[in-house]
Amino acid sequence: MTRHLLPLALAAAIAFPAMAGAADSPPPPRIIVTGEGEATAAPDLALLTLSVMREAKTARAALDANNDAMASVIAAMKSAGIKERDLQTAGIQISPRYNYTNKPDGSxxxxxxxxxxxxxxxxxxxxxxxxxxxxxxxxxLGVNQGGGISFSNENPAATVAEARKKAVADAMAKAKTLAEAAGVNVGRVLEITDQNVAPPPIPMNAKAFDAARASVPVEAGENSYTVQVTVTFELK
Incomplete structure (x- = not known):
């Protein structure tokens, strides 16, 4: 059997009217579903916020005392193996403290x-x-106010990718179930959009800073990464 191939120009000419006709016809029926996927990972970063507060009669004396205490804290961080790139001053605040007394005139x-x-x-x-x-x-060494701790992941890309795959699979399963219930079949995918849901930080109560001198017990747990996808399928 001999097969004949149409010249490229002729094939394009034949296909073109069909495409034009399709453009004038109504869009095919479709279904839009949302899928969700979740993946977890053990954290590999602890994020601390440490505050030192010092008080004195003058702003200069309070600042000097604070500088000495914070210098000791930073030195301790470095001696524990914390690199300079992982230490960052988040803010310095100087404020007066007043004592208010009521006067006979009500002021x-x-x-x-x-x-x-x-x-x-x-x-x-x-x-x-x-x-x-x-x-x-x-x-x-002097941390005595505020503070907090949360756990994170330096590079969660692989975990997010796993969650994304689960989200797409969830969307496809939902679309198939709905289509079967309606007596139709799921066709090709027309559009996919996704949205990453960042995991909430795992906090530790700042009151832990008031703990005894024994090493503070810390449990890191795991971080959960969630991805939601919206998929549009053609129905046939």
């Missing part, structure tokens, strides 16, 4: 008592096993 009189200086340091800990030890050192 209040403000008396300047002291100045407070608060220096906040953000710390990334890449060896999570050291988190409790580092917290203990920080408190011992």
């Amino acid at each position: 209040q009189e403000a008396e300047l008592i002291a100045y407070q200086v608060t220096n906040t340091l953000s710390v990334r800990i890449r060896d999570i096993d050291k988190t409790g030890e580092i917290l203990d050192k920080a408190v011992s």
Whole structure:
């Protein structure tokens, strides 16, 4: 049997009217579904926020005292293996503290008592096993206000990719179920959009900074990454 191939120009000419006709026809029926996928990963970063507050009669004295305390905290971080790139000053605040007394005429009189200086340091800990030890050192050396801890992942790309695959599979399963219930078949995919849902930080109560001098117990748990996809399928 001999097969004959149409010349390219002729094939295009034959296909063109069909394409034009398709453009004038109504769009094929379609179904839009949302799928969700979730994947988990053990965190490999601990993120600390450590604050040192010092108070004195003058702003200068309060700042000097704060500088000395924070310098000791930073030195302890470095001696524990924290690199300079993982230490960042998050803010310095200087504020007066007043004592208010009521006067006979109903007004209040403000008396300047002291100045407070608060220096906040953000710390990334890449060896999570050291988190409790580092917290203990920080408190011992002067961290006495605010603070917090959360756990994260430096590169969650592989985990997000796994969640994305699960989300697409979930969308396809939903579309198939709905199509079967309606007595039709799922056709080709027309459009896919996705949305990553960042995992909430796993916080640790800042009151842990008031713990005893023993190393603070810390559990990192795991982070959950969620992806939602919206898929448009053709129905046939």
